[in-house]
Amino acid sequence: MKVLVVGSGGREHALAWKLSQSKRVEKVYCAPGNAGTALVAENVDIKADDAEMLNDGLARFARGNRVDLTVVGPEAPLVAGIVERFERDGLSVFGPSRRAAELEGSKAFTKHLMRRHGIPSADYQVFEDFEKARAYIEDRGAPIVVKADGLAAGKGVMVSSTVEEAVEGAKRILVEREFGEAGATLIVEECLRGEEASILALTDGETIAPFEPVQDHKPVFDGDKGPNTGGMGAYSPAPVVTGEVMDRVVKEILVPTVHAMKKEDRPFKGVLYA
Template identity: 50%
Template structure:
């Protein structure tokens, strides 16, 4: 079977890398892909938004499965086009992708179907939004309703910060139409984690849990980013809590979307806050998380295509997961998530991985001068080891031996979770 992965970032590199390991996949093709993905996929110069060209190519190449990585083409209805053409695609319809494309849409569903989440209100007028903040006080969370590349969220610890965020979104149009409506949410305290699942209608197969680091700088300081690092498992979260999240959040949301006439197919991502009263949803995404994918898929032992095809057939397949821990540190261009320069030459040692270590390319380009930066998040240095502590040491040792002029990374990925993870035989994650 030929597999087409649509996208060009670190998440898509990890997806292609995992598909390439399957004995049933004859070829992995990425559109448009990137220079860094050429070792695991054939890259074709078709952009994510070029739907007609993607459909023509898929028909000509007899593609057996299409996986759409980024959120924008999903929200714009790309999966619908493949479905209409009779090409098997793993990704939500445009209607279902609203679970990420509109935070208000997701909140309405959660409230209607008793899925635990914080209180909220929606505004388009700056003065009314400020009045709401004055009434409820800080800390409080301000979100652009639409897609903002993971950056349209401000956790405001003071009213002044909340007002600034509202002015940026509603007055200065920092996020364009995505921020023309804002969702103001209750601040929910606890331990944050990411829980993804393979979903088709009410068929739900959860993955192992991961924890992302959104803030740009050490100690969870600085602006929100698309993610500065992640790790899996999350040993300080107990199995009972995760099981509760699977049942009350992932399965309940899949059922809710089916009942509301927008059944979900693809990767349902729940960003959770584990509170004193149990897990609550802080966001839903309609695709693999980035950088969570780069630390979850290395632990997946069952072929990725086997899982996806089984779910599309309505089967809740048993998934085999490695007991090893995986930790990844994002390498970013100085200035990210705001302005940054491209074209910084990368140390060639960065790309020389030892056993158990990987470098997933995100914003890189191969030129006559060598590998250079081509984005805000350049890549993620990932290590798979018997324990989180060993994985963390290996990843940071990898970074310590290269020159990183014009680049930066967080030095505290995984600090709160360092604890032994049992090594040895793989375990089976069995769904009901």
């Protein structure tokens, strides 16, 4: 079959590379792709970073070239509704619907969902008003974390070791709108300690198949220093995630999240990140 991978990052290179190894796959396209995907797929010059117009272009390409399956990598087109757009044309597409992609598209949505369903996560408050956020940050003290609600290419989270730094971060997000509308809402979160790991799982909205755990390093400078960025490298498996930890993540986070999304009429199919 013919597969179209949407996106232009390292993730899409990995997806295209693996898909191209399947005996069932005769052709892989990647839109827009990158120098890496060019080695394993045919790059197609259609960008995926804008909402409706581009989704139309992609759907037209998929129809015109008889693509059997489209795999969407980045959050932005998912949040913009690319899955609905493709399904409207009867095209098979892998990824969450717009409503389900809120899990990636809005941290406030996700925090509220987790709180409603008793899924463990750092304590938090949500703000639209800077002075209220400042008062809360001063009251809670440092270390503390401030986050832009929406998509910010991995740069909208500031883990702050002082109150001043957190207040400055809140100002950049809410007042200066450094991340545009993604920063119209601010999340202030309790700072968690310890080692971090990522667990990704495939789900069709009913069944969950977790992958090996991963550790990924967000700070931009050597030695895990500096502000967070969109990911400076990752490795897997991550031995810090023991079998016991993995069982808890599946039982206490992944399964309840898939159930919660289904119950709230936003069934999630695609890759879930915890």
